[in-house]
Amino acid sequence: MLSKRILTMQDLSCVGQCSLTVALPVLSAMGVEACVLPTAVLSNHTMFEKWSCLDLTEEVRKIMKIWKENSFKFDAFYLGYLGSAPLMDIARECFKDFSADGAKVIIDPAFGDNGKLYPAFDGQYVEEMKKLIKSADIILPNLTEACYLCGADYKENASVEYTEEVIKKLSAHTDAVIVLTGAERNGEIGEIIYSDGKFSYVWDKKLPVRFHGTGDIFAAAFTAEYLDTGSLDKACAVAGRLVAESIKATEPEHRYGVNFEYALRRGTYRQSK
Numbered sequence: 001m002l003s004k005r006i007l008t009m010q011d012l013s014c015v016g017q018c019s020l021t022v023a024l025p026v027l028s029a030m031g032v033e034a035c036v037l038p039t040a041v042l043s044n045h046t047m048f049e050k051w052s053c054l055d056l057t058e059e060v061r062k063i064m065k066i067w068k069e070n071s072f073k074f075d076a077f078y079l080g081y082l083g084s085a086p087l088m089d090i091a092r093e094c095f096k097d098f099s100a101d102g103a104k105v106i107i108d109p110a111f112g113d114n115g116k117l118y119p120a121f122d123g124q125y126v127e128e129m130k131k132l133i134k135s136a137d138i139i140l141p142n143l144t145e146a147c148y149l150c151g152a153d154y155k156e157n158a159s160v161e162y163t164e165e166v167i168k169k170l171s172a173h174t175d176a177v178i179v180l181t182g183a184e185r186n187g188e189i190g191e192i193i194y195s196d197g198k199f200s201y202v203w204d205k206k207l208p209v210r211f212h213g214t215g216d217i218f219a220a221a222f223t224a225e226y227l228d229t230g231s232l233d234k235a236c237a238v239a240g241r242l243v244a245e246s247i248k249a250t251e252p253e254h255r256y257g258v259n260f261e262y263a264l265r266r267g268t269y270r271q272s273k
Ligand code: PXL
Pocket: 011, 013, 018, 019, 042, 044, 045, 046, 047, 081, 110, 118, 212, 213, 215, 216
């Protein structure tokens, strides 16, 4: 049986589960063949006080040259935290050179949260991401990223109505389906999906804690489920359940990421309610 071959392009953070240390196990457990293009190696993610970062842009160029000679093709591309702006031109080259027929491009902008950019990023990174999302089939921004990408004001505890305004504004910048993650409405958390000019929603009970790295778990699981079923709703529901079950299995005050290993092993996130 052939599984989908996907290329995921993001950093490798050696400690603090996010990016590739999340994407690889989640994609594999969900039956997708995962190939990687590591864009940077960090000592740990940047929510710890200190970190080191080796940018791999030059190595990525070398890898892609050899891949071209080997005629590699991928059924989908899933991009997360890249680390530096020049990698976005390279990502576009990747889509051009390595797409199998009908290949999908799924981009999690992964540059900020809670109204702020992550420490390693600046306006230039956002400007390049604005251009890159024009090449996407699906984007997975949170409200912070959506606001930065279209110049809207970020509001804490934004209403669904305001979030939809932001999404509409963002839709002027890309034809991609927009799956806005981490939307909230009275006691619930979920996704607002904007596709073909229409909104739809996937809601679940909101848990009282927030952890780092859950966006990356969501994006990886969303990608695997979407490639398998082609359903945006199902992909959101399954990915949301994996995140929720991972959070429930995690001790409070845990900066290393959530216990997604437990949730993956248990497997109940794949069953519909
Ligand atoms: O989870 C997003 C992410 C990925 N990679 C690195 C990060 C972060 C968020 O802070 O620092 C290195």
